[in-house]
Amino acid sequence: MAMSDEERLDELREEAWGKGIVRGRGVDVAGGPIPRRVGYYGQPLLKPPVWTWEIPVYFFIGGIAGMAALIALVSAVFHHLDRARMSILLAAIGAIISPILLTMDLGRPRLFINMLRVFKYQSPMSVGAWVVTIFGACSIPALLAVELHARHVFAGDLDQFIKIAAGSLVFASAFWGVLLATYTGVLLGATAIPAWYLHRVLLPIHFGTAGIGSAAALLELLGYRVAPLNALGFFAAGIECALWISLEMNKHGAADRALHEAQSGWIIRGGEIFSGPLALVLRALGFVPFAAISFLIGALLSRFGWLAAGKVSACDPEAVFASQEK
Amino acid sequence: MIGEGTQSTNQRRHNYVRENVDVGFFTDPTVCIGCKACEVACKEWNEVPDDGFTWSGSSYDNTGRLGASTWRHVLFLEQDRQKGNQIVGSSGDGADPFRWVFLSDVCKHCEEAGCLEACPTGSIIRTEVGSVFVQNDVCNGCGYCVVSCPFGVIDRRPEPLADAGGAFKCTFCYDRQKSGLVPACAKVCPTESIVFGRLDDLRARAHERVRQLRENGYGDAQLYDPQETSVRGIHAFFLILGEPEAYGLPPKPEVPTIYLRSAWLSAFATMIAAILVVFATFFFFA
Ligand code: SF4
Numbered sequence: 247m248a249m250s251d252e253e254r255l256d257e258l259r260e261e262a263w264g265k266g267i268v269r270g271r272g273v274d275v276a277g278g279p280i281p282r283r284v285g286y287y288g289q290p291l292l293k294p295p296v297w298t299w300e301i302p303v304y305f306f307i308g309g310i311a312g313m314a315a316l317i318a319l320v321s322a323v324f325h326h327l328d329r330a331r332m333s334i335l336l337a338a339i340g341a342i343i344s345p346i347l348l349t350m351d352l353g354r355p356r357l358f359i360n361m362l363r364v365f366k367y368q369s370p371m372s373v374g375a376w377v378v379t380i381f382g383a384c385s386i387p388a389l390l391a392v393e394l395h396a397r398h399v400f401a402g403d404l405d406q407f408i409k410i411a412a413g414s415l416v417f418a419s420a421f422w423g424v425l426l427a428t429y430t431g432v433l434l435g436a437t438a439i440p441a442w443y444l445h446r447v448l449l450p451i452h453f454g455t456a457g458i459g460s461a462a463a464l465l466e467l468l469g470y471r472v473a474p475l476n477a478l479g480f481f482a483a484g485i486e487c488a489l490w491i492s493l494e495m496n497k498h499g500a501a502d503r504a505l506h507e508a509q510s511g512w513i514i515r516g517g518e519i520f521s522g523p524l525a526l527v528l529r530a531l532g533f534v535p536f537a538a539i540s541f542l543i544g545a546l547l548s549r550f551g552w553l554a555a556g557k558v559s560a561c562d563p564e565a566v567f568a569s570q571e572k
Numbered sequence: 573m574i575g576e577g578t579q580s581t582n583q584r585r586h587n588y589v590r591e592n593v594d595v596g597f598f599t600d601p602t603v604c605i606g607c608k609a610c611e612v613a614c615k616e617w618n619e620v621p622d623d624g625f626t627w628s629g630s631s632y633d634n635t636g637r638l639g640a641s642t643w644r645h646v647l648f649l650e651q652d653r654q655k656g657n658q659i660v661g662s663s664g665d666g667a668d669p670f671r672w673v674f675l676s677d678v679c680k681h682c683e684e685a686g687c688l689e690a691c692p693t694g695s696i697i698r699t700e701v702g703s704v705f706v707q708n709d710v711c712n713g714c715g716y717c718v719v720s721c722p723f724g725v726i727d728r729r730p731e732p733l734a735d736a737g738g739a740f741k742c743t744f745c746y747d748r749q750k751s752g753l754v755p756a757c758a759k760v761c762p763t764e765s766i767v768f769g770r771l772d773d774l775r776a777r778a779h780e781r782v783r784q785l786r787e788n789g790y791g792d793a794q795l796y797d798p799q800e801t802s803v804r805g806i807h808a809f810f811l812i813l814g815e816p817e818a819y820g821l822p823p824k825p826e827v828p829t830i831y832l833r834s835a836w837l838s839a840f841a842t843m844i845a846a847i848l849v850v851f852a853t854f855f856f857f858a
Pocket of ligand 1: 681687704723741
């Protein structure tokens with residue numbers, strides 16, 4: 247038996263009383279008993295990012311590769327050649343994977359090359375495309391030169407020349423690498439999406455720290471259990487703890503609720519717990535490999551969380567209004 | 573304007589592209605009848621693919637919002653308010669007020685356009701007439717304009733539609749304008765709710781229209797043209813009754829480039845800190 251109109255209306259009123267709003271078809275009408283949705287029938291004001299899993303994975307791998315290049319440079323300066331070789335290898339592998347991920351995410355992958363027809367300093371996407379390209383152009387030859395020198399393939403003056411080339415290429419890779427690991431924060435921070443732009447100062451710090459910690463963690467897992475990398479691990483996990491606390495304290499109400507509520511909020515929180523407190527405690531207790539794995543998981547998770555939060559935030563008209571209150 | 577006949581700027585041929593004159597759209601909901609001729613004309617002229625038949629279930633508007641395959645969108649607002657001096661309610665005593673507002677929404681062609689600044693390929697350009705135009709053959713679909721538009725206009729077209737993968741939005745009928753024609757939506761609008769013309773003329777005309785409406789009892793008539801924000805005004809601007817929020821228009825849109833400074837400062841500080849920290853750990857824990 248179909249229920250009578252009156253009964254249905256009572257039911258809707260009941261639901262509206264309880265939840266504040268009823269999400270059903272045909273119930274959102276002017277003059278009706280049901281509270282109306284915010285804005286224009288609750289339609290999103292902004293377009294959610296169209297990016298899929300490739301982008302967070304790229305943030306993760308690009309962060310590792312960039313910071314690994316920095317570790318390679320510092321290792322070389324302090325004459326830990328073995329460590330430098332492994333680090334520059336990681337950087338070069340990341341430099342190959344990163345543009346592939348970026349290209350896969352394009353709507354028209356074959357036109358990737360159009361990224362390089364202009365340079366626009368006011369577009370973090372343009373800056374990023376160039377940084378990835380130059381980083382690859384430095385770190386891949388750097389790996390080659392480092393290996394040629396380390397294996398003494400050539401002798402005499404030629405080897406001397408290769409040594410100098412390796413040194414300068416590693417130096418250049420480190421420079422572009424730190425840029426690669428941090429610009430991604432600007433990429434998200436300089437957009438119209440409230441949950442992102444409200445945290446544009448935190449994002450580069452977070453992504454950079456996650457990059458350093460992940461690079462160190464990966465090197466540890468590859469067998470380089472040395473004091474400086476352990477110290478870096480402590481440092482990165484400590485900063486992540488602090489960033490988590492500041493994120494939880496620096497709330498902007500409805501404007502950035504995507505970071506704190508619902509699924510996207512929990513992914514970010516989960517990421518921060520894995521790479522912050524959990525990694526810290528595990529490391530303090532001496533479970534270094536577990537701490538490293540925990541940090542890596544956290545770093546990857548939180549990148550997914552930030553993308554998810556961007557999608558939620560863009561589709562939330564209340565967030566946009568709240569962020570623009572006069 | 574109505575009554576101008578073939579002399580209306582909506583019907584006349586023009587030379588704006590060659591003369592480098594800034595043009596605009598002035599959209600006035602008080603004369604819109606919600607016929608959606610603009611939506612249809614836009615789709616037909618620009619060969620925009622259909623983007624699905626869905627029922628919104630909450631109003632007569634089943635288009636929903638602007639998108640990659642919706643470049644004009646007629647909003648259907650139902651409000652518990654009185655319109656001007658309209659007689660409302662069955663008893664005519666002003667109780668139970670209700671009004672319809674129809675407004676044809678479109679890409680705003682911002683003075684400072686977030687999409688244009690964000691585009692890494694240079695696909696999005698500013699034309700001679702001051703409009704913002706996406707060159708489809710250059711766009712590689714990176715999606716950065718999508719998150720940079722403060723009005724949520726531009727979007728990437730999904731598979732399996734024609735030309736999928738690229739970003740699309742209103743072209744201001746750049747092709748028509750180049751040959752002296754008026755954009756399709758303005759050309760067909762039967763009430764001239766959409767007016768096409770020189771931007772300076774339109775702005776003057778819009779102010780006059782607001783004054784007229786206010787005199788006639790439309791106390792909440794105002795222009796939506798955010799000139800005091802970093803967007804610095806829009807070339808397709810609107811007259812609205814009531815607050816912009818109800819139309820899904822952001823009350824204080826900002827072009828995202830204003831966030832670059834603080835974000836890059838933070839990034840540079842992080843870079844320097846990272847270099848110092850790695851050196852320090854290798855130095856002290858060697
Ligand atoms: S409204 Fe959006 S798509 Fe249109 S010009 Fe402005 S930023 Fe670009």
